[in-house]
Amino acid sequence: MYNKEAFTIQQQIDRLKDRGLSISDSDDVSHYLSHISYYRLAGYWWPMQQDKINHIFKSGSKFNDVVALYNFDRELRLLLFDVIEKIEISLRTKLIYHLSHEFDPWWFQNFTIFQSAPDLVKTLSAIEGEIERSKDVFIKEHKKKHKDDGRFPPAWKSLEQTSFGALSKLYGNLKNTVAAKDIIAQEFGTVNHTYLPSWLQTIAQIRNYCAHHSRLWNRNLPGSPKLLSNPPHAWVKDIPRSNEFQFLYVHLCCMKYLLNVIQPENHFAEQLSNLLAKYPNVDPKALGLKENWQDESLWKK
Template identity: 30%
Template structure:
């Protein structure tokens, strides 16, 4: 279907929202929001306030639920804007955690692989046999795919230390230097090719009982990091790369999510994983307390449809274990 929606001025955009039932108490403030943030980005935050309709298929008579362009009663422009501000601060808190976790994981990769040699990452000898497994779709091994990504990151790097090292020692960077040009995704992929003994050492450091769980967490944290870094909506997103859970009673806080697919599919679990990893690295960190304080100031809505932390996958009683040491 060809896209045929015309360009609209900010005033026309606001009038369209009003015609659909969105209340605007401060027109100038709403216009400034549209000018600075944009209709499309804000639409992600007023989307939950749109009206549902049940539609019957004329052939099968089956009922389906569709979301209309209309807004539920008493929904205000400020309801969406306050959600946007809440989400913005949440992303900043996530980025703070991801920076510290990512840097620590780089050290972990360098330390464990470095045991086998300074250039252990430039071949598969120091890696698990899975590194040589071929991807049927691409025809390349997992290591070849990772190496292509790493080489691309290295070629694009503008860091002075890369040029300085190459001038003095040659093209190949030792693993403890190479990790500094890797992004979270490439570090996560490198972890997935490590030998079990190395992964076990790292899992023990973070108090994760299963290396499979650790690898699943790293994939999910990379997804979380990318959402926050690209300013994407976070608070109630359906998580694509869902994490692996520990078994019952292996981690007390994790039990709240076992057997709860609707919670596993939401971002609160990813925040809980970040909390766990940070606690292992920095036992005295106040990050969890800062997040709890922010969550407890979830914006109130004037709309007749009330949203809450439940929409982001917070389990009942999460406060009891969230700040516990």
């Protein structure tokens, strides 16, 4: 039975000192612990512990290094959230345009073009909830004007309310015979429907981590994007192996590839490089970054 009691901030500080974490008066540790919970910061000092059973820190471990890792991770999430926003808006635009022309504006309610009916039911339920919560004028006006129409608002209205996760599920669930599925993949430079769904699923998961302020640094990530053997646009020569997919780097490469199509004149590589330079105590290997990653043609664009 779990029987630990809550610690005061001073007790938290004393415990960290007893376990060997170096804390100086200038660290203002009580201020940080009053605004950032002990267990949120624990994800950043975990690798600093030499004994993870008794939680004893390695010699030279410092609280200000923990804070630096925390701040680096926060800025990394903000950077990736900005990149993913561009991918999300582009995907939404392409789904609305191509599928509304291939079928009709209510294609996303057409069970005959999807592989899994149960999965579509779940996605439509999520979309319905997002529409019901929407405060957008165009949704309110549509409901008022077409209150006798039992369908959702058309794709160009409904999908503007839809999360990246739901969009990626709609795309991945389309039957492979749907022409737009390949057209969208081709426009993103991912050749066909074989590859893009897995990219979108992992990027959507990372977006959720960013949105919920969850740690990205030194995290084992789920998902295994299928990598193209000969992509039509600039890619990396030093291709991550499957046992490296738990690290962020392969997912950063997928994001950068898509971003180069969506916004050719982007500054993602420069921003990432500057962020790493700002926090020199961050080990790039904890993100899975390859040595000389900036020299890859993908990242030079």
